[in-house]
Amino acid sequence: MSVDLVLLTVRDDQLAVLLVRRGIDPYRGRWALPGGFVRPGEDLADAAVRELAEETGLRHPPAHLEQLATYGTPGRDPRGHVVTVAFLALVPQSRAPVAGTDAADSRWAALGDTSTADLAFDHATIVADGLERARSKIEYSAVATAFCEPEFTVAALRRIYELVWGCRLDPRNFHRKVTGTAGFLVPTGRLTTRDGGRPAELYRRGEAGLLHPAMLRPARERPPGDGAARQDGSR
Amino acid sequence: MSVDLVLLTVRDDQLAVLLVRRGIDPYRGRWALPGGFVRPGEDLADAAVRELAEETGLRHPPAHLEQLATYGTPGRDPRGHVVTVAFLALVPQSRAPVAGTDAADSRWAALGDTSTADLAFDHATIVADGLERARSKIEYSAVATAFCEPEFTVAALRRIYELVWGCRLDPRNFHRKVTGTAGFLVPTGRLTTRDGGRPAELYRRGEAGLLHPAMLRPARERPPGDGAARQDGSR
DNA sequence: GGAATAGTGTCTATCAGACAATATTGA
DNA sequence: TCAATATTGTCTGATAGACACTATTCC
Numbered sequence: 001m002s003v004d005l006v007l008l009t010v011r012d013d014q015l016a017v018l019l020v021r022r023g024i025d026p027y028r029g030r031w032a033l034p035g036g037f038v039r040p041g042e043d044l045a046d047a048a049v050r051e052l053a054e055e056t057g058l059r060h061p062p063a064h065l066e067q068l069a070t071y072g073t074p075g076r077d078p079r080g081h082v083v084t085v086a087f088l089a090l091v092p093q094s095r096a097p098v099a100g101t102d103a104a105d106s107r108w109a110a111l112g113d114t115s116t117a118d119l120a121f122d123h124a125t126i127v128a129d130g131l132e133r134a135r136s137k138i139e140y141s142a143v144a145t146a147f148c149e150p151e152f153t154v155a156a157l158r159r160i161y162e163l164v165w166g167c168r169l170d171p172r173n174f175h176r177k178v179t180g181t182a183g184f185l186v187p188t189g190r191l192t193t194r195d196g197g198r199p200a201e202l203y204r205r206g207e208a209g210l211l212h213p214a215m216l217r218p219a220r221e222r223p224p225g226d227g228a229a230r231q232d233g234s235r
Numbered sequence: 236m237s238v239d240l241v242l243l244t245v246r247d248d249q250l251a252v253l254l255v256r257r258g259i260d261p262y263r264g265r266w267a268l269p270g271g272f273v274r275p276g277e278d279l280a281d282a283a284v285r286e287l288a289e290e291t292g293l294r295h296p297p298a299h300l301e302q303l304a305t306y307g308t309p310g311r312d313p314r315g316h317v318v319t320v321a322f323l324a325l326v327p328q329s330r331a332p333v334a335g336t337d338a339a340d341s342r343w344a345a346l347g348d349t350s351t352a353d354l355a356f357d358h359a360t361i362v363a364d365g366l367e368r369a370r371s372k373i374e375y376s377a378v379a380t381a382f383c384e385p386e387f388t389v390a391a392l393r394r395i396y397e398l399v400w401g402c403r404l405d406p407r408n409f410h411r412k413v414t415g416t417a418g419f420l421v422p423t424g425r426l427t428t429r430d431g432g433r434p435a436e437l438y439r440r441g442e443a444g445l446l447h448p449a450m451l452r453p454a455r456e457r458p459p460g461d462g463a464a465r466q467d468g469s470r
Numbered sequence: 471g472g473a474a475t476a477g478t479g480t481c482t483a484t485c486a487g488a489c490a491a492t493a494t495t496g497a
Numbered sequence: 498t499c500a501a502t503a504t505t506g507t508c509t510g511a512t513a514g515a516c517a518c519t520a521t522t523c524c
Contacts, residue, residue: 001236001307001318041316044307070305070320072236072279081276083236085305085318140371155503173486175504180485197502198494212454216486219447390476408513410477415512432475433521451513 002084003048004035004123006068006130007056009096010147014110015163017127018097019119020055021105026078027120031109033127035084048087055104056097062089064146068130076122084121088130090146134164140214142184145205151188153200154178167218177215183208237319238283239270239358241303241365242291244331245382249345250398252362253332254354255290256340261313262355266344268362270319283322290339291332297324299381303365311357319356323365325381369399375449377419380440386423388435389413402453412450418443 007018019031034055038047045065052058065087072083099107109116111131117124138144138161145152147160158174178184183206191199242253254266269290273282280300287293300322307318334342344351346366352359373379373396380387382395393409413419418441426434 038307038318041309043309044305044318067304069302070279072273072320074276074278083273083279083318083320085307153503170487170489171503172489172505177486192503194495194502196496196500198504200503213451213485214449216448218487388476405514405516406476407478407516412513427476429475429522431473431523433477435476448512453514 001038002035002082003038003044003051004033004084004086004126005048005052005089006033006086006127007052007089007091008134009091009093010160010163011093011096011108016108016110017116018056019107019109022120030120031115032120033123044085052089056106058097060095062091064090064143068133071122071126086126088133090143092147092149094149138164139217141210142205142208151202151204153192153202155200165217181211184211236273237270237317238273238279238286239268239319239321239361240283240287240324241268241321241362242287242324242326243369244326244328245395245398246328246331246343251343251345252351253291254342254344257355265355266350267355268358279320287324291341293332295330297326299325299378303368306357306361321361323368325378327382327384329384373399373450374452376445377440377443386437386439388427388437390435400452416446419446
């Protein structure tokens with residue numbers, strides 16, 4: 001009985017997952033998700049947080065942690081019938097572990113990067129399931145704020161949605177939606193300071209866990225970096 | 236390592252969950268979810284289907300089966316640290332096990348019935364989680380058809396939504412929504428025969444697994460049997 | 471015809487998509 | 498002033514809510 005973690009953050013304007021290099025067999029030297037065996041009498045979520053701290057040096061509890069799914073197909077682990085409970089964790093970059101600085105060899109892999117397709121065990125599947133969970137969950141809940149710093153701008157939150165969904169969102173419509181949904185954002189009354197450009201309002205997460213009605217994910221995807229792309233291809 | 240099943244169906248115009256009476260300690264004589272230990276080398280979903288057949292006499296594989304969550308809090312089982320993977324299964328009444336006819340003592344408990352609050356282990360929590368999963372999943376997916384017979388009417392499907400959500404839905408708007416969502420329903424061209432009342436069109440489930448856009452669950456709940464209730468309380 | 475049930479017409483309010491315009495900063 | 502970024506105005510189309518109406522059966 002083990003736990004594995006899909007720890008996601010947004011860094012360098014990309015959605016990334018934390019990987020660790022395995023130091024022991026099986027799959028020695030291969031990249032894998034952080035995780036390990038549950039200790040006798042230990043709660044599953046506790047084991048997940050403990051492994052995260054031990055293996056990656058995460059200093060704070062993650063802003064969001066939820067159970068993802070349990071993987072128990074015979075043969076998924078060459079050591080025998082090992083069932084693993086996968087967790088999805090989201091953290092802002094300021095609270096994310098710094099890869100490579102701790103006991104274990106670790107790195108951040110951008111999602112969509114081909115290297116996440118070549119992980120140990122069935123971890124590529126688990127990463128894909130975690131990403132899909134994140135994609136759908138930010139539609140109807142406020143968990144996207146778990147990627148954000150304690151105070152953040154509407155533009156920062158919009159960028160989170162764009163990176164997770166892999167699409168462009170209209171700034172006006174997004175702003176109207178998030179500021180018009182009761183309990184989603186709480187204005188702090190403070191502004192960003194920046195070089196050039198109008199300062200932005202700073203917000204904190206509100207009390208609302210679920211969004212009514214949900215954010216609408218565009219049906220057709222547009223690459224998040226492609227500012228020239230148009231939905232209908234015209235012009 | 237065990238599996239437990241939340242098997243739901245609609246019978247007697249109520250949403251109901253199948254319970255079995257425990258024949259052995261712990262909790263001997265108490266009602267519990269069907270389930271049991273996973274055999275070495277057995278896949279989790281296979282174990283779920285096997286236990287369902289063994290304990291309840293279910294003859295067909297369930298129309299819908301999905302993993303719900305894994306429960307591993309220390310102390311949830313007095314025998315020690317037993318982790319259980321819960322599954323949610325949905326079946327139409329025609330394919331539901333007939334309670335009390337098989338080896339194990341079983342019965343259908345209407346949800347909302349107080350008896351589901353007094354189950355063995357943490358099974359009351361698991362039932363509540365399963366119900367919540369069903370409630371949210373019929374919003375954005377077509378799984379509500381798993382409660383229906385192979386051919387069903389729009390009114391039958393609407394009744395499913397009303398019972399699962401615990402509210403009344405407008406027949407016109409529901410009809411427009413489900414027939415207007417591509418891939419949700421496939422007309423068979425056949426009609427019901429009935430005593431009195433216009434015959435209804437019969438449909439089969441379509442290919443669509445997910446609904447775009449989602450069905451909207453009313454924010455305020457109205458009791459499904461209360462035809463006189465009005466949303467604003469006027470008149 | 472009347473009761474019962476199924477299905478349709480249609481008005482309105484709401485909300486998302488589109489996109490232009492204005493606001494506020496630093497260089 | 499311009500470049501850069503944030504924020505708002507507003508038109509339009511799609512769709513959900515409300516509810517009255519028509520349709521088809523059996524008695």
